Structure formats: structure tokens, C-alpha cells
Amino acid sequence: MIGFLARRLVGLGLTLFLASLVVFTVLEVLPGDPALLMLGVDARPDTLAALRAQMGLDRPVTVRYLAWVGGLLGGDMGVSHTYGVPVGDLVRDRLAVTVPLAALAVLLSTALALPLGMAAASRRGRPADYGVMAFSQLGVAIPNFWFGILLVLWLSVGLGWFDAGGFPGWSAGIGPALKSLALPAVTLGLTEAAILARITRASILDTLGEDYVRTARAKGLGPGAVMRRHVLRNALIPITTIVGLQFAFLLGGAIVVENVFFLPGLGRLLFQAISQRDLIVVKDVVMVMAALVVAVNLIVDILYAVIDPRPKAVP
Numbered sequence: 001m002i003g004f005l006a007r008r009l010v011g012l013g014l015t016l017f018l019a020s021l022v023v024f025t026v027l028e029v030l031p032g033d034p035a036l037l038m039l040g041v042d043a044r045p046d047t048l049a050a051l052r053a054q055m056g057l058d059r060p061v062t063v064r065y066l067a068w069v070g071g072l073l074g075g076d077m078g079v080s081h082t083y084g085v086p087v088g089d090l091v092r093d094r095l096a097v098t099v100p101l102a103a104l105a106v107l108l109s110t111a112l113a114l115p116l117g118m119a120a121a122s123r124r125g126r127p128a129d130y131g132v133m134a135f136s137q138l139g140v141a142i143p144n145f146w147f148g149i150l151l152v153l154w155l156s157v158g159l160g161w162f163d164a165g166g167f168p169g170w171s172a173g174i175g176p177a178l179k180s181l182a183l184p185a186v187t188l189g190l191t192e193a194a195i196l197a198r199i200t201r202a203s204i205l206d207t208l209g210e211d212y213v214r215t216a217r218a219k220g221l222g223p224g225a226v227m228r229r230h231v232l233r234n235a236l237i238p239i240t241t242i243v244g245l246q247f248a249f250l251l252g253g254a255i256v257v258e259n260v261f262f263l264p265g266l267g268r269l270l271f272q273a274i275s276q277r278d279l280i281v282v283k284d285v286v287m288v289m290a291a292l293v294v295a296v297n298l299i300v301d302i303l304y305a306v307i308d309p310r311p312k313a314v315p
Contacts (some may be wrong), residue, residue, distance in 0.1 A: 008301050012294050019290040020072075024065050027283045028057075037248060038081055038277045051081065055280065082278040090269060090281065091288055093155040097167055098258075098265035101181050101188070102250035108189030109196050117200025118227065124205065132197055139194020148187035148260045152216060155183065165262035184261045188254060192246045199242045203235040210234075236307050244300035250262070 028034055035051040036043065036091060056064050071077060077087035120132035156164040162183050168176045207213065208231060216226050255267035273281035 004305055005302070008298055012298055015294050016287075016291060018068055019294075020065075022286060023283050023286050023290075024068060025280060027279050028055075028061070028064065033057075034279050054079070054081075068283075072284070077284040079281050080273075080278055080281050082276045082281070086297045087281055087284045091266065091285065094264060094266040095288075097263055098251060098254065098267065099182075100266060101254065101258075101263065102183055104178075104181055104185035105188035105192060105250055105254075106243060107245045109192035109246065112189070112193040113196035113200055114239070116197040118204060118232070120197070120201040121204035121208065122223065122227065129201075132201065136194045138200045139191050142191070144187050144191045145256045145260050147190065148184065148257055151183050151187060152260075157203055159233070167263050171259075180261075181263075184254075184257050184263060187257050187260075188189055188250055189230070192250070196239070196242055196246065200235070200239055203238045204231055207231045207235045233307065237304060240300055240303050240307065244296050244303075248296045251289060251292045251296070273303055 033052075035055060035057060036050050039048060039051060052058060056067060059067075068078075075088055076253050077091065078202060079085065080087050080090060084091060116132045116135070120129040121295050123129050156162045163180055167180050170177050204227075213226060216230050221229070251266070254265060255271050257263075258268040259271065260266040266289065270282065270285045270289075272278075
């Protein structure tokens with residue numbers, strides 16, 4: 001297990017190194033003046049010179065890259081040109097919204113998709129199966145931003161049960177904070193549940209056709225026991241993959257939903273930084289998202305090793 005973790009950590013480090021090279025090259029090395037891009041062609045020369053000095057553009061590329069990576073590792077991400085505050089503070093504040101939102105959405109999607117997928121697989125060709133497949137098709141087809149707007153019109157404007165948007169902050173209490181995340185989490189979670197239910201159904205159907213499952217049935221094991229002891233455990237590997245991918249996607253891909261609900265999350269921060277051409281924030285946020293995705297993949301790999309010990313035996 002120690003060797004397995006060591007190999008995964010080395011792979012994690014290499015992935016982040018390559019990601020940092022790509023981000024830095026695209027934003028600071030390719031032809032063009034980053035300071036001029038941020039300020040526009042009408043910027044005053046002294047303002048341009050001040051921003052170039054702030055970004056260290058007068059130094060060699062290698063020195064700038066090492067300084068940037070060293071700052072990231074040390075927690076110093078620089079100062080946002082737009083907001084005038086440390087980028088690290090911005091990222092911490094936005095992560096406090098995005099990570100709980102993604103976790104709630106994944107929990108909701110998993111809690112819905114697993115029983116639905118199991119029910120559909122165990123009742124293949126019956127009305128329950130067709131119902132789950134219809135739900136899956138509908139969930140994939142409906143854009144989540146449109147579904148979010150419907151929820152706002154129904155539950156916020158119509159019934160007044162939830163706020164239409166915004167986030168009061170965790171300092172206002174866990175209840176109000178979770179209440180403000182409820183509709184966005186449902187919006188994201190139902191879409192992901194539709195995908196996961198289909199994957200769960202397919203994975204369980206594949207496992208149900210294995211010889212060891214037929215042997216277990218021939219020995220007189222009941223359907224419930226076969227599902228718990230032999231089917232679900234082996235079907236969990238592709239399901240775990242999808243859940244991990246969904247969580248990684250939600251960490252950086254919930255930009256639209258965060259804008260629909262006016263949530264100050266990491267995706268919305270990246271969107272605003274791009275629109276305001278704040279390259280200092282853009283490259284730091286992209287690297288944070290890359291680190292989060294890599295970390296989630298590491299957790300998924302560890303879960304693989306727990307569910308199926310065979311990968312740990314690979315030298």
C-alpha cells in the first residue's frame with residue numbers, strides 16, 4: 001500500500017508540474033504583453049510600467065516561473081489587480097462555497113442514483129426500469145441552468161421557501177448557509193444523478209452476467225444477498241470513477257449555476273477574472289482547480305485499492 005501511494009503521489013506531482021508549465025506558458029510566455037492585455041491599449045505608460053513591475057515581467061522567464069510556483073507552494077499567490085486583495089484570501093473565501101456545494105451535489109446524486117440504478121438493473125425490461133431510464137434521459141437533456149431557474153421560480157418566487165440567490169456566509173450559521181446552497185446543490189445533483197443512475201444500471205447488469213453470480217444463485221442465495229455480497233462490490237469500481245469525475249467537474253465546472261444563484265464560488269471568481277482580464281487571479285485559480293482535480297483523482301485511486309486490492313500488487 002505504501003508503494004502504491006508513493007507512485008500515485010509522484011504522478012500527482014508530475015501532473016501539477018506539467019499543468020503549471022502549461023498555465024504559465026499560455027498566460028505569460030506566449031507572444032503578447034500580459035500587462036497590456038489586462039489594462040487595454042488605452043492604458044497610460046506609467047500604469048503599464050507599474051503593473052509590469054508588479055507582475056515581474058522585467059525578470060527572466062525562469063525566475064518568474066520559479067517565483068510563481070514558490071509563491072503557490074508557500075501560500076503567496078500575489079495580489080489581484082481587480083480586487084486589490086491577496087489572491088489567496090479570495091480563493092479561500094470562494095472554496096468555502098464551492099467545495100460544500102460540490103460535496104452536497106455529489107452526495108445527493110449518489111443517494112439518488114445508486115438505488116435507482118440498482119432498481120432498474122434488478123427489474124430490467126419492467127416499468128421501473130423504463131421509469132429510471134426516462135428520468136436519466138430527462139436529466140441529461142435538461143440544461144442545469146434552466147432547471148435552476150425553474151427551481152427559483154417555483155420554490156423561491158412562488159412558495160418563498162428558499163432565497164432566490166446569494167450566500168450569507170458560514171458566519172451567519174450552518175442552517176442559513178446550507179439553505180442557500182440547497183437549490184444549487186439540487187440543480188447540480190439531479191443532473192449528475194441522471195448520469196450516474198445510467199452508469200450504475202449498466203455496471204450492475206454487466207456484473208449480474210458473471211459466472212460467480214450465477215454460481216451464487218445456483219447455491220440458493222437470495223436476490224438481496226447476491227446483490228449485496230457479489231454484485232454491488234464489483235460494480236462499485238466504474239461507479240466510483242464517475243463519482244470522482246463528477247466531483248472534480250463540479251469543483252470547477254459549476255460556473256453557470258454559481259452565476260444563476262449569485263454564489264461567490266471559485267467558478268464564478270474564475271469567470272469574473274477572465275472577463276476582467278485579471279491574469280494574476282486566472283492563473284492562480286486554474287492551478288488551484290488543477291490541484292483539486294488531481295487530489296480527487298488520488299482519492300479515487302485509493303478507493304480503487306480498497307474496493308479491489310489487485311492494483312496494489314502491481315510493481
